[in-house]
Amino acid sequence: MANVLQGVGAATALSATKSIDSRKFHLPSRRSLSERKGSFLVVRSDGRRIQGSRARRAEQLITSAVATKADSSAASTASKPGHELLLFEALREGLEEEMDRDPHVCVMGEDVGHYGGSYKVTRGLADKYGDLRVLDTPIAENSFTGMGIGAAMTGLRPIVEGMNMGFLLLAFNQISNNCGMLHYTSGGQFKIPIVIRGPGGVGRQLGAEHSQRLESYFQSIPGIQMVACSTPYNAKGLMKAAIRSENPVILFEHVLLYNLKERIPDEEYICSLEEAEMVRPGEHVTILTYSRMRYHVMQAAKTLVNKGYDPEVIDIRSLKPFDLYTIGNSVKKTHRVLIVEECMRTGGIGASLTAAITENFHDYLDAPVVCLSSQDVPTPYAGTLEEWTVVQPAQIVTAVEKLCQ
Amino acid sequence: MALSHLASSSSRSNLLKPLSALSLRRPISSAAADDSRTITIETSVPFTAHQCDAPSRSVDTNPKELLSFFRDMATMRRMEIAADSLYKAKLIRGFCHLYDGQEAVAVGMEAAITKKDSIITAYRDHCTFLGRGGTLLEIFSELMGRQAGCSRGKGGSMHFYKKEAGFFGGHGIVGAQVPLGCGLAFAQKYSKDGTVSFALYGDGAANQGQLFEALNISALWDLPAILVCENNHYGMGTAEWRAAKSPSYYKRGDYVPGLKVDGMDVLAVKQACKFAKEHALKNGPIILEMDTYRYHGHSMSDPGSTYRTRDEITGVRQERDPVERVRKLVLSHDLATEKELKDMEKEIRKQVDEAIAQAKESPMPDPSELFTNVYAKGYGVEAFGADRKEVRAVLP
Numbered sequence: 001m002a003n004v005l006q007g008v009g010a011a012t013a014l015s016a017t018k019s020i021d022s023r024k025f026h027l028p029s030r031r032s033l034s035e036r037k038g039s040f041l042v043v044r045s046d047g048r049r050i051q052g053s054r055a056r057r058a059e060q061l062i063t064s065a066v067a068t069k070a071d072s073s074a075a076s077t078a079s080k081p082g083h084e085l086l087l088f089e090a091l092r093e094g095l096e097e098e099m100d101r102d103p104h105v106c107v108m109g110e111d112v113g114h115y116g117g118s119y120k121v122t123r124g125l126a127d128k129y130g131d132l133r134v135l136d137t138p139i140a141e142n143s144f145t146g147m148g149i150g151a152a153m154t155g156l157r158p159i160v161e162g163m164n165m166g167f168l169l170l171a172f173n174q175i176s177n178n179c180g181m182l183h184y185t186s187g188g189q190f191k192i193p194i195v196i197r198g199p200g201g202v203g204r205q206l207g208a209e210h211s212q213r214l215e216s217y218f219q220s221i222p223g224i225q226m227v228a229c230s231t232p233y234n235a236k237g238l239m240k241a242a243i244r245s246e247n248p249v250i251l252f253e254h255v256l257l258y259n260l261k262e263r264i265p266d267e268e269y270i271c272s273l274e275e276a277e278m279v280r281p282g283e284h285v286t287i288l289t290y291s292r293m294r295y296h297v298m299q300a301a302k303t304l305v306n307k308g309y310d311p312e313v314i315d316i317r318s319l320k321p322f323d324l325y326t327i328g329n330s331v332k333k334t335h336r337v338l339i340v341e342e343c344m345r346t347g348g349i350g351a352s353l354t355a356a357i358t359e360n361f362h363d364y365l366d367a368p369v370v371c372l373s374s375q376d377v378p379t380p381y382a383g384t385l386e387e388w389t390v391v392q393p394a395q396i397v398t399a400v401e402k403l404c405q
Numbered sequence: 406m407a408l409s410h411l412a413s414s415s416s417r418s419n420l421l422k423p424l425s426a427l428s429l430r431r432p433i434s435s436a437a438a439d440d441s442r443t444i445t446i447e448t449s450v451p452f453t454a455h456q457c458d459a460p461s462r463s464v465d466t467n468p469k470e471l472l473s474f475f476r477d478m479a480t481m482r483r484m485e486i487a488a489d490s491l492y493k494a495k496l497i498r499g500f501c502h503l504y505d506g507q508e509a510v511a512v513g514m515e516a517a518i519t520k521k522d523s524i525i526t527a528y529r530d531h532c533t534f535l536g537r538g539g540t541l542l543e544i545f546s547e548l549m550g551r552q553a554g555c556s557r558g559k560g561g562s563m564h565f566y567k568k569e570a571g572f573f574g575g576h577g578i579v580g581a582q583v584p585l586g587c588g589l590a591f592a593q594k595y596s597k598d599g600t601v602s603f604a605l606y607g608d609g610a611a612n613q614g615q616l617f618e619a620l621n622i623s624a625l626w627d628l629p630a631i632l633v634c635e636n637n638h639y640g641m642g643t644a645e646w647r648a649a650k651s652p653s654y655y656k657r658g659d660y661v662p663g664l665k666v667d668g669m670d671v672l673a674v675k676q677a678c679k680f681a682k683e684h685a686l687k688n689g690p691i692i693l694e695m696d697t698y699r700y701h702g703h704s705m706s707d708p709g710s711t712y713r714t715r716d717e718i719t720g721v722r723q724e725r726d727p728v729e730r731v732r733k734l735v736l737s738h739d740l741a742t743e744k745e746l747k748d749m750e751k752e753i754r755k756q757v758d759e760a761i762a763q764a765k766e767s768p769m770p771d772p773s774e775l776f777t778n779v780y781a782k783g784y785g786v787e788a789f790g791a792d793r794k795e796v797r798a799v800l801p
Contacts, residue, residue: 106595132595138625143584143618150588153573154523156595177578178585186566186574187557188778223779246781 082265088258090232091121094239095159097268099129102157105243108135108144109161109198118163119199119258145171145196149178149248152194157243165200165252166212179248180223195242197251201292201342202390204256208378211386215252215319216348226319227273228252228291232262234317237271245273252319254292276323282312285336285400288327288353290316293340293391300396309400319349322356331357335366336403340391345373370399440469444738448673449730455655457662457691460680464672468740470516474671475731477515478508479750481532482728483757484541485701488531488548491761492705497548500577501562503701504532506669509727510635510695511536513674514603518682521598525573525586526605528563529635529699533605537572539565541760542767551767558770559778580606580613583632587619590630590690601629601685603678609640611654620690624661627689631681632658634694635668641703642712655694662688668695669725698725 085093099105107122113136116123126134137144141162148158162168168175175196182190202211215226225247229235235253242249271277279294280301289297294315301311312330316323331337337357341350350371357369372391379389445463452459485505491497504511507529514524515536526533531544539555547554548562555565556575565575573589576582586604593600610616611634623630634654638645645652655663662684666677677693684691698721702709709718735741741749 135626138618138621140615140618140622142615143587143622146581146584146615147588147591147619147622150525150573150585151592151595152588153585154589154592154596156592173578173581174584178576178581182574183781184778185556185560185564186568187555187559189556189566189568190573191781193781225780 080263082263084261084263085232086258087229087232087235087253087260087262088119088121090236090262090264091229091239091253092123092125094236095122095243096125096128098240098243099125099133102243104155105157105159106133106135106151107159107161108137108148109159110137110139110163112136112161117161119255121258122161141167141170142174146174146178148194148196149174149182149192152192152248153182153190157193157195159195159197159243162196162198164210164212164255165198165214166209168196168198168214169212169217172217175218175224175248175250176221180221183223183247191246192248193243193246194248195239195245195251196248197239197242197253199253199255199258201252201254201256202374202379202386205381205383205386206255206379207381211379213343213348213374215250216343218250219320219349219352224248224250224320225273226250226252227317228254228319230254230257230291230294230315230317232260233264234271234277234315236264237269238273238317240268241270241273244270249273252291256292271317274318274321274323276326277315277317278312278326279315280311280313282310282334284310284334284404285312285338286327286330286334287311287313287338287340287396287400288316289313289340290319290349291342293342296391296393297340297396300393300400303393303397304400307397307401309404311400316353322353324356324360327353327357328361331361332364335364337365337369338396338399338403339369339371339373340396341371341373342390343373344376345371346376348373367403370403372396372399441467443467444471446672446734448667448676449670450667450673452673452677453655453665455653455658455663455665455692456660457664457684459664460676464676466672466675468738471731471735471738471740474512474516475728475735475746476749476753477512477536478671478728478731480541480753480757481505481508481511481535483750483753484535484544485531487757487761488545489701489705491545491548496765497562497705498550499561500528501548501705502529502703503705504529504699506700506721506727507635507637507695507697508532509671509674509730510605510633510668510697513671514633514678516671516675517678518601518603520570522600522682523571523573523586523589523593523602524605525582525589525602526575527579527582527607527610528575528577529607530563530565530575534565534567534572534575537567538570539567539572541757542763545761545764546767549764549767550769551764552770552774553764553767557774557778559774580610580615582606583610583613583616584619586632587623587628587630587690590623590628590685591626594626594628599686601631601682603631603633605633605635607640608634608636608638608645608652608654609643609648611636611657612640612649617657620658620661620692623690624658629685630690631678631685632690632692634692635697636694637697637699639699639703639712641707644712653694655692658690658692661690661692663692663694665694665696668697669721669727669730671727671731 111118112122113126113134145160148160151158179192182192200212200214227238229238242251287297297313301313304311312334314330339350339353341348343349350373354369354371375389377389380386443465445465448462451462482505485503492501511532542553543555547556550558552558563577583604583606586602589602636654640648655665664677667673681691681693700718732746
């Protein structure tokens with residue numbers, strides 16, 4: 001079930017696994033784009049357990065990425081600022097920096113301590129900070145989420161990890177009633193600075209119950225903020241911002257994005273929790289997306305550029321509340337909107353975003369907002385069927401062509 | 406099934422045995438010199454223990470404390486009855502869960518702990534809030550939805566909180582407060598400040614799974630959590646024998662020690678809470694089952710007589726009423742005269758009426774309050790009323 005794909009230009013039948021240089025589409029001001037040789041993307045899909053040989057291979061990948069990267073592309077990468085790492089390492093770095101900075105930060109979840117985290121996000125932290133700050137919980141989501149919220153009421157800053165976001169459905173009552181609403185119902189007395197994070201989204205044939213997109217269920221809860229990370233840069237930045245925020249934040253990660261590699265700055269930085277990210281400025285159409293679909297969109301963008309279109313791609317990042325400022329400016333420029341998301345069609349983030357854009361920017365639209373979402377079906381196991389539940393780059397290209405007629 | 410307790414509590418001769426040699430009748434005001442002399446009183450019923458040694462039946466107290474028990478419980482009783490009339494006058498709306506009959510639990514617990522210890526309870530929280538230092542004005546204002554309320558009118562009957570006094574609410578969903586309470590205990594262990602958390606729940610909530618989940622984690626991590634089951638024998642309309650296969654709630658922790666306490670005897674409650682605090686700081690979680698009773702129905706919309714007989718209610722009121730028990734104690738130990746206690750009750754009634762009058766004058770929250778305190782920090786997101794024209798605010 002796990003496929004490991006590596007190297008620039010490796011083309012496979014599964015469209016989502018084409019290697020993409022995630023840096024290509026950042027604004028030039030952020031870092032130099034001159035050297036592109038020697039950086040490559042490893043998109044790996046894993047189940048929960050990494051089998052022996054691949055685990056060792058992961059080790060080699062990690063160490064070589066940081067220490068001996070210079071070998072394969074001597075002068076180019078060594079002279080660039082920052083350091084390269086994978087997305088889960090970026091999350092861990094953000095987590096570690098915040099735990100160093102503030103002794104009130106603690107992590108609780110299943111297998112986060114001694115096991116190191118099912119996606120290695122918390123590896124090594126239990127050894128460094130001890131069992132009272134990195135807590136292995138029994139399999140009891142409802143109660144340990146409740147305990148995290150109770151601890152947050154007194155001023156601790158817990159990070160609750162759901163091993164898979166779908167498991168947090170068991171804690172829905174705690175997240176909705178206690179986490180979201182306590183600040184309001186207590187008249188402002190209690191702040192709940194909790195971070196709830198975990199991987200979600202459609203993976204590689206993980207089955208229906210392990211491929212859920214919970215952002216659509218949580219989006220109506222008043223009082224919480226939701227963000228979705230998509231690159232190592234914004235993963236670390238959003239993790240740090242979420243921990244420092246006084247509000248409860250739900251950080252959505254994606255199972256398939258944990259092994260994205262990117263070069264991030266050495267110095268400390270935080271991403272704003274409420275801002276969207278401009279991935280590729282353009283003129284013809286605004287494409288709004290988040291999380292894994294960003295990569296499908298960028299792939300489609302390459303085809304679109306070849307066909308002569310100039311799409312503006314925005315990674316909305318903040319799922320609640322929407323960054324209507326950035327989105328609005330883009331709509332006023334291009335007058336056409338396409339939303340590409342992984343949520344279900346009914347009641348998903350795209351549905352809310354469509355309503356928000358139509359309400360606020362109706363006068364600026366030349367065409368109705370088009371929303372491409374996943375099908376309203378439980379995610380099937382068979383690979384071919386699973387492919388068709390999510391939006392594929394070819395569909396994005398077709399949609400843009402129709403929109404721009 | 407509740408009636409069985411009435412039979413066992415008839416051995417009240419111990420209570421009426423005067424243990425102090427002083428029989429001189431003295432008005433309360435001049436008893437200052439003797440306020441702190443110790444009086445030892447035996448609880449009416451011995452404690453039943455599970456996996457631990459029960460504390461002694463003899464409780465040390467003093468005149469000042471006994472009189473304060475009487476005053477506090479009488480205030481709570483009067484407050485709840487006043488809330489009953491306010492509800493019937495449609496000044497309090499929605500849900501109103503009254504605590505009269507159970508006052509001994511709130512008062513006894515306060516006597517054993519400090520304001521640094523935390524208490525969290527469910528929706529029957531008016532008296533617990535008062536015990537934690539809340540004022541009558543805050544209570545009545547919140548019940549009527551006014552600005553002077555403890556949650557600024559936005560919480561209501563089920564959402565009283567007092568952060569500086571360690572009172573964490575006030576929760577509407579049955580059982581959800583117990584994991585929160587264990588989280589409070591976790592934070593106390595994390596900060597190593599030697600305090601404990603009391604998580605109160607009812608016999609109805611005792612069947613919630615998250616309770617046992619939280620208990621498991623608390624026992625694993627040795628948290629100073631004390632789970633207190635206020636067993637008033639009815640989960641709304643369902644009697645405990647119809648809801649629980651094993652109604653010995655103090656034993657349901659299995660590997661966690663438990664203590665069964667007569668919840669109508671304020672001194673027994675005080676002794677048990679003191680014992681539990683010492684135990685929890687050393688050995689981790691403990692369960693206390695308070696055998697108590699509520700005179701009102703589950704809430705104001707429940708008459709309270711369809712699932713139990715009026716005779717049962719009056720029977721408990723005659724035999725086990727907590728306020729009457731303390732009154733008899735005070736009188737038998739000559740700490741005050743009958744008249745002085747009656748005057749105290751009149752004074753309390755006046756205080757309650759004044760608080761209600763003051764609360765009625767407090768204004769309703771401003772419409773802009775609709776959008777305050779949704780988030781802790783602002784970021785300039787606009788929020789609109791339904792027609793997008795009338796109410797318009799920036800989310801603070």
